[in-house]
Amino acid sequence: MxxxxxxxxxxxxxxxxxxxxxWHAELNENFNVSVPYYQTKTIKIRDSKFGLALVVxxxxxxxxxxxxxxxxxxEKLREVxxxxxxxHKSYFANPEFGVEFSIEDQQSDQPATRLESKVDDxxxxxxxxxxxSYATYLTDAGKRDRDPVYSDELGLAxxxxxxxxxxxxxxxxxx
Numbered sequence: 001m002x003x004x005x006x007x008x009x010x011x012x013x014x015x016x017x018x019x020x021x022x023w024h025a026e027l028n029e030n031f032n033v034s035v036p037y038y039q040t041k042t043i044k045i046r047d048s049k050f051g052l053a054l055v056v057x058x059x060x061x062x063x064x065x066x067x068x069x070x071x072x073x074x075e076k077l078r079e080v081x082x083x084x085x086x087x088h089k090s091y092f093a094n095p096e097f098g099v100e101f102s103i104e105d106q107q108s109d110q111p112a113t114r115l116e117s118k119v120d121d122x123x124x125x126x127x128x129x130x131x132x133s134y135a136t137y138l139t140d141a142g143k144r145d146r147d148p149v150y151s152d153e154l155g156l157a158x159x160x161x162x163x164x165x166x167x168x169x170x171x172x173x174x175x
């Protein structure tokens with residue numbers, strides 16, 4: 001199988017699995033590609049300057065790559081295309097994410113025990129004012145922009161704060 005990039009072709013080995021496509025060059029172990037089916041957008045046979053080629057397009061989230069592979073003879077190309085599209089459809093019908101987990105109903109002779117709830121001794125160190133002020137400040141965001149004013153604290157122009165707000169109270173939200 002040949003992988004074509006620009007004007008050059010690289011002879012390599014193509015592996016088809018139930019979760020991904022893998023290709024690696026025979027002469028350069030650093031030249032390889034592994035594309036999970038969930039990152040595959042389309043798998044087509046297209047005409048290229050090298051003849052018919054298997055073209056795999058990846059999703060925008062995985063780089064939007066267009067990978068071309070030449071497989072000879074044409075019957076083998078069509079066979080590989082059919083196998084990959086079948087596996088691709090099968091994968092999306094029942095995706096495999098690597099770990100299988102099932103919950104089994106277990107009958108026990110022992111009665112279920114309830115855990116006793118524990119009440120923590122909590123002391124509130126801050127009032128809710130700062131979180132409420134932030135929420136109120138954000139609800140004002142839908143209104144028109146406030147006029148800019150110079151802030152001595154920051155040394156630059158900022159939106160005028162709503163009545164009763166200070167810069168330090170807004171920064172307290174982060175701590």
